[in-house]
Amino acid sequence: MAEQIKTQSAHWGDKAVDLLLQQRGEGPFLIASGISPSGRIHVGNLREVLTADIMYRILKERGHEAKLIFVADDYDALRKVYPFLDPAVYEKYVGCPLSEIPAPDGSDLTYAEYFLQPFVKSLKKLKIDAHVVRASELYRDGVLKKQIIQALNARDEIAEILTRITGKEIGEDWSPFNPHCRLCGNMKTTKLVKWHPETEEITYYCSHCDKERTVPVVGNGKLTWRADWPARWAALGVDVEPFGKDHGGKGGSYDTGKEIVRKIYGGVEPFPIIYEWIRLKGLGDMSSSKGNVVSVDEVLEVVPPDVLRYFITRPAPKASLALDLVTQLLNLVDEVDDESKKQRDARSVELSQAGGFVPLHIPFNHLVNVWQVAGGDFEKVKKILTRTGFKYSDEAALLERCHYADEWLKRYATPEFIFQLLDETPAEIVPLISDEEKKALSLIADELEKNPEADGNAIHQIIYNIANSTGVSMGNLCKALYRVTLGRDRGPRAGWFVAMAGNDQIASRIRKFLAK
Ligand SMILES: [Zn+2]
Missing domain, CATH: 1.10.10.350 (Arc Repressor Mutant, subunit A)
Known part of the structure; x- marks a missing residue:
């Protein structure tokens, strides 16, 4: 049986690493992932980071030098007043970078940090050892200075590449650089008027302030997305990067980035891994702006980190994946917990280890029922398990699993799963x-x-x-x-x-x- 499992097709991560090594040599490898913290960072976003982490883990496992980074696109502008924002507060911040506007809860955090910090905490729980890099810092500290200058000098060449590959006309006044007006904070009301290569300054006009100013290029704006992404590849030396199918299509930003990074920045595009969106069962693709999202920290209240990792690690990145918070979550816990489960993929379980997972061999659904029969009394839970023929060796792990069961019942269980043993039959019955x-x-x-x-x-x-x-x-x-x-x-x-x-x-x- 074990032999049979071994000869089954290899895990997608192992195959991707084989291909990477064939194409790109022995490393060292910089693996990048990135997310714009424009709203709650959800389980769908996790596919990006986990795909990168799987590559990282397998490379390390095979003895290659590798580093994993997570780039937070916090220097992106707020695109619109999302449904979860108060228009009275946020209307005036549309067009301003996420790193420079206030958090929705009125705390001292910036908008970007408000959404980023819980996600970074979840990454730790998931044992994703990514170095967090903030785009706002890359720009502020001049890390991308060389590429900004190259892009501004090659404005026409980039415009030609974009027009040819995307088939879209580019206006006369288009620039690969978006000035950030430090007077009003906006980067959408600005236009680049002139680039001064000799002083490395730009002159821009802000329609909000109705002013023309000349300022140093570093710290006063950012490259537009299609010029920005390849600039990052070149400046940081990115070797591997997963990205969503929106960037990966024909004429997408990976296509244009490939040519821009080689011709303009003198770099090489990363080894690509394109992934499919994660849907929320019955609610379509998860999207912060649609509001149909489940955040990573929310799911980690209900299942152990290994189980959430396994959910995303098991299918190939291109496979469609729908999160069902009811029965699927119950089954996933058992697949990770119990090596005799038929659907279990042992290699995925191995790649999903976040540390601290103790197999209990108690079906999660059973535990959910026991927890309810026991009325949430842990001593009773232990007695019932013993009476119903289940042995457990690790009491702390059992208690932890009970907490997951309790949270699952509170958050996601549908009525048919929920019951309470009554002392007395209700009169109407x-x-x-x-x-x-x-x-x-x-x-x-x-x-x-x-x-x-x-x-x-x-x-x-x-x-x-x-x-x-x-x-x-x-x-x-x-x-x-x-x-x-x-x-x-x-x-x-x-x-x-x-x-x-x-x-x-x-x-x-x-x-x-x-x-x-
Ligand atoms: Zn302004």
């Missing part, structure tokens, strides 16, 4: 139980009292036999049992549910109900 059902329930109570040690299987058989002998259908009998103990029509599989709750507990609840 009482008239719903027929006399035949009462008789059958009483027989169940007798059997449970006689067989206090009966397990889920045995109890299922008991219920089944009583249903047969009394002529009440199995479905109706289970429904009656759920109604009496949970106050609702459905619950976890009846025999196993009784075993979880405790045979004596269920018997006494039935008795209490019948005595009414």
Whole structure:
């Protein structure tokens, strides 16, 4: 069996590294990823960083020198007032860099840091050892100065490349450099008037301030995206970079970047890895501006870091991927936890290690049920697990997993997963139980009292036999049992549910109900 698994097709990461080494030699390699912190950084964005991290991990594993960086595009301008922003506050900041406008919560953080910092924390939890590089600092510190000068000197050549490759006409007044007006803070109300190569200054006009000014090129603006991305490749020496399919299409910014980096900056484009967007099941592609996002820190409240890594690491970057926060999350925990799961991909699990994951071999769905039967009491959880035949060696890991179960129930569980063992049957339920059902329930109570040690299987058989002998259908009998103990029509599989709750507990609840 192990042999069979080994001969299955290799992990996409291993194949990509093979190809990289074939094409680019032995390294060292700089692997870059990047995100614009314009809103909550979501699980979809994580595909970019994790794809880079997988390349990084495999290169290190094979003994190559590699470095992973995460470039935060915090010098990008706020494009519009997003639905989650207060227009009264943000209207005036449209066009200003994210690194220089206030955070939505009114704190001392900048807008960019407000969204960036929780993500950077999540990266640590996910054991993604990326050096965070801020675009605002690259520009402020003059790291891209050489490329800015090259781009301004080669304005016409870049315009020709863009027109030829994208098929779009470029206006006479187009410039690869966007001046940043330091008087009003805007970079969208400005136009480059003249580039002075001898003094390395620019003259720009700001329509907001209605002023023309001459300022040093460093610290007063940025390259436009299609000139900026290849400038970064050249200045930092990026060897590998994953990017979304929007950049990877024909005429996309990778296509134009390839030519610009070679002809204008004298560099080489990185080895590309194009990835598909992550959708949110039933809600389409995740997008901060659409608001249908689940942030990375949110998911990390519900599943261990290894599980979130595994979700994204397992399919190839080009495969479509939809996040389902209900059943899929439950299954993913088990795939990572239990090596006997059929769908499990061992190499992906290996590449998903974030440190600290302890396999428990308790199905997550079972734990979710046990947690509810126990009413959130950890001591009871332990007793129920022992009674239902589950062994655990690491109590701290079990407690942690219980917290994940609890958060999952609070955040994402749909009503059919949620229940509460009641002390008393609700008054409105009482008239719903027929006399035949009462008789059958009483027989169940007798059997449970006689067989206090009966397990889920045995109890299922008991219920089944009583249903047969009394002529009440199995479905109706289970429904009656759920109604009496949970106050609702459905619950976890009846025999196993009784075993979880405790045979004596269920018997006494039935008795209490019948005595009414
Ligand atoms: Zn201005």
